[in-house]
Amino acid sequence: MRDWATQKAARAARIAAGASFARGKVVQAADLAPFLEAVLRPGDRVCLEGDNQKQADLLADALAEVDPGVIHDLHMVQSGIVLPSHLDVFEKGIARRLDYSYSGPQAARIARMLYGGQIALGAVHTYLELFARYFIDLTPQVALIAAVSADRDGNLYTGPNTEDTPTVVEATSFKDGLVVAQVGEIVDRVPRVDIPGDRVHFVVEAGRPFHVEPLFTRDPGSITETQILTAMLAIKGLYAPYGIRRLNHGIGFNTAAIELLLPTYGEKLGLRGQVCTHWALNPHPTLIPAIEAGWVEQIHCFGSEVGMDDYIAARPDIYFTGADGSLRSNRAFCQTAGLYACDLFIGSTLQVDLSGHSSTVTTNRIAGFGGAPNMGSDPRGRRHPSEPWLKAGAEADPDTPAPLRRGRKLVVQIGETFGDGNVPLFVERLDALALAEKLDLPLAPVMVYGDDVTHIVTEEGIANLLLCRDPDEREQAIRGVAGYTEIGRRRDAGMVARLRERGVIRRPEDLGIDPLDADRSLLAARSIKDLALASGGLYRPPSRFRNW
Amino acid sequence: MERLSYTLSAPIPAGGTKPRAIVGVVASGNLEVLLERALAPDLCTVEIATAAHGFAEIWAAVVADFVARRAAGGLRIAINDGGARPDTVALRLAQGARLIAGDAA
Numbered sequence: 001m002r003d004w005a006t007q008k009a010a011r012a013a014r015i016a017a018g019a020s021f022a023r024g025k026v027v028q029a030a031d032l033a034p035f036l037e038a039v040l041r042p043g044d045r046v047c048l049e050g051d052n053q054k055q056a057d058l059l060a061d062a063l064a065e066v067d068p069g070v071i072h073d074l075h076m077v078q079s080g081i082v083l084p085s086h087l088d089v090f091e092k093g094i095a096r097r098l099d100y101s102y103s104g105p106q107a108a109r110i111a112r113m114l115y116g117g118q119i120a121l122g123a124v125h126t127y128l129e130l131f132a133r134y135f136i137d138l139t140p141q142v143a144l145i146a147a148v149s150a151d152r153d154g155n156l157y158t159g160p161n162t163e164d165t166p167t168v169v170e171a172t173s174f175k176d177g178l179v180v181a182q183v184g185e186i187v188d189r190v191p192r193v194d195i196p197g198d199r200v201h202f203v204v205e206a207g208r209p210f211h212v213e214p215l216f217t218r219d220p221g222s223i224t225e226t227q228i229l230t231a232m233l234a235i236k237g238l239y240a241p242y243g244i245r246r247l248n249h250g251i252g253f254n255t256a257a258i259e260l261l262l263p264t265y266g267e268k269l270g271l272r273g274q275v276c277t278h279w280a281l282n283p284h285p286t287l288i289p290a291i292e293a294g295w296v297e298q299i300h301c302f303g304s305e306v307g308m309d310d311y312i313a314a315r316p317d318i319y320f321t322g323a324d325g326s327l328r329s330n331r332a333f334c335q336t337a338g339l340y341a342c343d344l345f346i347g348s349t350l351q352v353d354l355s356g357h358s359s360t361v362t363t364n365r366i367a368g369f370g371g372a373p374n375m376g377s378d379p380r381g382r383r384h385p386s387e388p389w390l391k392a393g394a395e396a397d398p399d400t401p402a403p404l405r406r407g408r409k410l411v412v413q414i415g416e417t418f419g420d421g422n423v424p425l426f427v428e429r430l431d432a433l434a435l436a437e438k439l440d441l442p443l444a445p446v447m448v449y450g451d452d453v454t455h456i457v458t459e460e461g462i463a464n465l466l467l468c469r470d471p472d473e474r475e476q477a478i479r480g481v482a483g484y485t486e487i488g489r490r491r492d493a494g495m496v497a498r499l500r501e502r503g504v505i506r507r508p509e510d511l512g513i514d515p516l517d518a519d520r521s522l523l524a525a526r527s528i529k530d531l532a533l534a535s536g537g538l539y540r541p542p543s544r545f546r547n548w
Numbered sequence: 549m550e551r552l553s554y555t556l557s558a559p560i561p562a563g564g565t566k567p568r569a570i571v572g573v574v575a576s577g578n579l580e581v582l583l584e585r586a587l588a589p590d591l592c593t594v595e596i597a598t599a600a601h602g603f604a605e606i607w608a609a610v611v612a613d614f615v616a617r618r619a620a621g622g623l624r625i626a627i628n629d630g631g632a633r634p635d636t637v638a639l640r641l642a643q644g645a646r647l648i649a650g651d652a653a
Contacts, residue, residue, distance in 0.1 A: 226635045418633040422600065459635045484606045484634040516642055 007176035032062035047140035051079035053303040054161040055211040056146035064088040107365035126374040128335040134171035143172035146210040150183040154197035157190035160304035160327035167332040173199035191324035214306035218256035229518035231257035239275040242388040246278040250347025259286040263293035263524040280338035283308040289524035301329040311538035343388040345375040346412040356450030359432040376448040395466040414457040417483030426487035461507040552596040561589035561621035563649030579632040586624040598629035
């Protein structure tokens with residue numbers, strides 16, 4: 001007769017093997033490598049928790065120290081390849097296969113290792129997509145996660161940076177996988193229970209907090225006049241006419257400029273309360289002045305941000321907070337919120353081609369996706385109407401009767417026509433295509449597909465791709481805002497002029513914006529120190545951002 | 549250091565009476581623009597000294613657009629470039645034309 005509980009038995013065996021290194025559920029940090037050798041099996045699917053923010057860094061280092069003669073061919077299924085140890089396990093032969101989402105800080109090394117064949121790549125996912133696969137065909141056998149504190153029963157407090165943890169634990173623990181948590185400290189009673197202890201099998205005390213990357217802190221001191229101009233165009237040319245209340249911002253300087261212009265330029269336009277009231281957004285320090293000026297009603301967060309915890313705790317009307325008073329973030333829920341409940345995504349990219357496809361991949365750097373392709377896509381399952389969504393849908397498809405017409409999410413790419421080192425934003429052919437050929441991938445790593453992009457904003461103006469009726473118009477609309485790049489200089493001037501007459505392209509002067517008004521004095525905060533002051537001293541910037 | 553020089557006929561004479569104006573700074577990614585009222589009102593010259601080689605075609609396009617759209621007639625313009633992006637160049641030139649016209653707003 002078939003045994004229907006082999007996975008339960010396998011987990012019981014792992015727990016028994018691990019128990020010899022533990023007192024109750026508690027494992028000593030010094031024993032981590034041999035402990036992991038005892039509970040892991042070659043070929044296991046392992047989720048080593050870490051995304052673009054929090055990292056299970058102690059467990060990552062320990063995993064890189066196990067003997068590859070004992071533990072090898074692991075299949076890593078994790079959000080982020082961020083720490084050096086995340087790639088060391090592949091170099092040492094401990095891990096072989098990889099399915100992941102984001103690799104920002106390791107973009108260059110992961111590219112070299114993929115080219116060198118040291119990593120067998122499954123796919124690069126969006127966060128939500130990888131989480132989905134945790135429940136279907138990439139369920140972890142072992143999850144190595146991070147929390148702020150634990151009690152002796154394994155109840156976990158994940159604090160403001162809860163992020164991926166509930167999703168990873170749900171998929172692993174309820175499918176008979178093993179969950180091991182590193183915690184900053186073991187306490188008698190956790191401030192709130194983010195993960196119930198019966199889902200957690202072992203706990204190790206790190207004696208220090210897990211590592212968090214301050215990825216969402218943008219120094220207003222680095223914002224340029226051109227970025228301010230693009231922000232003015234977005235506010236006056238998109239947020240105002242569409243009435244964008246529910247939105248998500250990327251992490252670039254252009255969107256930071258938008259956040260800092262709301263209390264100044266936005267206020268002058270009379271937009272407070274009309275736009276930018278509800279957000280799916282990390283706790284961006286650059287949004288503090290707008291929050292303090294009464295622009296924002298509420299914000300749901302993917303994760304937290306270094307230095308923002310006290311400010312968030314003091315603004316519970318704005319943020320989601322727990323019984324302990326601190327932020328509750330949740331990446332899976334916030335990604336879902338950004339996909340289905342926001343009317344606009346706006347973000348920057350490194351390359352845009354003539355169809356509007358965009359990518360952050362260059363031939364030497366594979367930064368992965370994170371959440372942008374999910375935020376930056378039109379959800380085909382959406383059914384609730386909103387003004388911006390209906391208006392965008394009508395622009396794209398004026399002929400279908402309104403009751404049968406899909407709305408459209410606004411997906412906006414914003415940037416300067418030339419990036420760092422005078423590298424053009426607009427290209428004939430994405431580097432992502434060369435990468436796909438070199439690695440023999442069936443799909444090029446495209447961040448946002450052209451058919452999802454509705455607008456492109458540069459210092460030269462706004463291209464509204466919803467109003468383009470054929471690929472030629474689309475190409476010329478893109479060339480028409482591509483500035484002095486080669487793509488821009490090779491425009492059909494007559495066709496661009498006609499597109500401008502139809503409002504497909506709108507220049508700053510068409511919107512009543514003088515580029516000479518794009519001045520840093522418009523920023524509601526001009527430095528990190530200004531942000532700390534605007535928060536009433538509640539925002540405590542990380543030391544690398546302090547220059548006073 | 550690459551040196552570029554352009555002489556263009558200028559449809560819009562520079563406003564105001566100031567003899568000279570200077571905007572920007574010589575720094576990485578930035579540029580300094582010196583404008584002098586020194587030529588016939590339908591003429592504009594632009595002399596560029598730049599550390600970044602191979603961008604002559606872009607400079608020609610930026611300068612031509614500036615002279616066509618802004619009040620640049622009569623100006624002799626000298627640029628010290630620290631590898632600024634074209635959008636920054638266009639902005640500094642426009643700021644310079646505004647400054648020499650005396651509209652310091």
